[in-house]
Each structure stands twice: as C-alpha cells, then as structure tokens.
Amino acid sequence: MRAIVLDTAGATPAWSERNDLVPPELEETEVVVEVEAAALNRADLEEIAGTYATAQRRSDRPHVAGSDLAGVVVAVGSAVSGIEPGDRVMAMVDGAFADFVAFDHRVALPVPDTLDWAEAAALPSALMTEYDALIDQGRLAPGQRVLITAATSGVGLLAVDIAQWAGAEQVFATTTSPQKELLLTARGAQAINTRVDDLAATVIAATGGAGVDLVIDHVGGPLLDECIAASRIGGTVVQVGRAGGPVSVIDVDRLAYRRVRLLGTTFRTRGTADRARIAEGIRTRLMPAVADRRIRPHVHLVLPAAQARQALDELADAGSAGKIVLDFGNRRHGDRETDA
Known part of the structure; x- marks a missing residue:
C-alpha cells in the first residue's frame, strides 16, 4: 500500500513515500475507503513542519499526512449502518494521503454523481x-x-x-x-x-x-x-x-x-462525536445544494500523488485560488464521465 508518511522520530518531520504499509485494520464503527483523490490544506504544511496536531490522531497507526479524501468504500465494520461497500464517499479525516484509509463512518459524506473525484476531494474540510x-x-x-x-x-x-x-x-x-x-x-x-x-x-x-x-x-x-x-x-x-x-x-x-x-474555532481539538454531528447537518441540509452545484468546489490544480512535493510547493506559494488535489489513480471502480 502506498502512503505519504511523516517520520517524527527526528527533530524535524521527514516527508517520504512508503510502499511497505498494509491496509488498516477495521474497527466495528469504521469504514475502509480506497482513495481516489485527496486535497491539500494549509494545515498540511503545518503538519509537515511539526506544528499541527489534532485530538483525532491514533498513536497505533502510522502518521500519514493529509485530511481531505474521496474514494470508494471497500469494507465496513459490524456496527456501521447506512454505508455499504461500493459507495462513493468523501470525508475530513486524519491520514488521507494513502491508498486505503479507515475512519469512523459517521463523518463520511456521500459523493453525488455530479462530482468527479477531484471535486469531491476538494469539499470535506471546506464543507x-x-x-x-x-x-x-x-x-x-x-x-x-x-x-x-x-x-x-x-x-x-x-x-x-x-x-x-x-x-x-x-x-x-x-x-x-x-x-x-x-x-x-x-x-x-x-x-x-x-x-x-x-x-x-x-x-x-x-x-x-x-x-x-x-x-x-x-x-x-x-x-x-x-x-x-x-x-x-x-x-x-x-x-x-x-x-x-x-x-x-x-x-x-x-x-x-x-x-x-x-x-x-478550530477542528484540532474536536472529537469524533462533534465532527459526526456537523457531518450529519451537512448530509441532511447541504447535500442537495452540493448535488445541483449551487455549492461547488473550485479546483485549481490536480497532480498525481507521486508529485505531492510539487503540490505542497504550489500550495505554499499562495498564488492559487481554490484547492490543489492529488490524484491517487485508483480507477478500478470507475469515475464520473466529464467533458472537461
């Protein structure tokens, strides 16, 4: 499994790509998602610099960077309801920059058919x-x-x-x-x-x-x-x-x-229950407007996940408008056809 892991053993976190990881083990309230795209946020720059921490990160899993993802559900825990394998979802999580990510199903948002993967990945943290x-x-x-x-x-x-x-x-x-x-x-x-x-x-x-x-x-x-x-x-x-x-x-x-x-306000100190409450409000109130594009993302640039360093440099430059997105290229499940 590919992932972009921060090595915090040294004084300064090191940015690297890892190919020796295995997909995360599934807990009863979690889903595992195969990531199609992941968006960058300014908090990612702080995380890489070692100055950003959240209340959510688990110490028993590798320190994978990233917080916004979109992809396909490939497994669900025994206590999960309302989500099934094959569903297209997006979410704000810890550790989004990986081929497979496990997270609490209550923070998952459905991806409307009107969005492609890059657009979906650009939405969760912003929403x-x-x-x-x-x-x-x-x-x-x-x-x-x-x-x-x-x-x-x-x-x-x-x-x-x-x-x-x-x-x-x-x-x-x-x-x-x-x-x-x-x-x-x-x-x-x-x-x-x-x-x-x-x-x-x-x-x-x-x-x-x-x-x-x-x-x-x-x-x-x-x-x-x-x-x-x-x-x-x-x-x-x-x-x-x-x-x-x-x-x-x-x-x-x-x-x-x-x-x-x-x-x-910040999300750094918010637990899963608080995030789940906000996600539920979005699902019930905002998603129709997202589906018909009254609320829509603005994607500035899409780059392959292997070019993450270039994407981060582009983000740090502050000249872009909207979101920069990494394409993980996991296309086995298909994508929305567009004319773009």
Missing part, C-alpha cells in the same frame, strides 16, 4: 469548516449581510456559496489580487481588495453605515480588528483561520461598544 462557522456558530439567517475574508481559498469560496444558499442578502468577500476579484464576483459576492481598499470603511459605506451581521475571518493577524470594525452593533465575528498570523491587536473599546460576539 465542515464553513457549515459550522456560518450556520452552527454564526447563526446566519436569511436577509443578513456577511463578510468573508481570504475568500478565494478553497474554504473561502465554499463559504461564499453556503452564505448565499442560506439566504444572505449581501456577501462581501476579500482578496489581495485584482485577478481573483473576478472569481468572487462570478460567485455573486462583492469583492474587496484589502491591499487597496479600507475594509471596514468599504463595508460600512456599502451597508448604509450599519455594518455586516456576520464575519467569517480566515486571516486573523491585523485584519481581525478591521473585521470587528466592519460589524454591526450586536454582530458576530467567527475567527476560523490565522493566515495573517496568530497574534492580533484589537480595539477592545470598539468590541465592547459595538457589542460584537467574537468566537474562536
């Missing part, structure tokens, strides 16, 4: 993260205004789609690239280039002085204070990512005066 941030924690309601930072990332673009699916009246979306502004406007968002525009002033002016009801911040750093300033009185800021750095300086007077609800 889980943004559904939780926008709906569960942000409590987004129809008619509200939303601001999404770093909106041309894979998760950011999904956030734009989910906000519109939920009935947002206006969706403001930030980028630092004039070229990427077109991608955001094509998704129905009002693009704001934070390299040339004052974020808070632009949002306040566009909302008639009110500000937005909800901010989903994927940047952190200095931009967090601007997000608070762009919020309405009684608004909510959900701090999801730290692409701009882990330290922010905020005006606490403004936070208090505007009565902004500031929430921090």
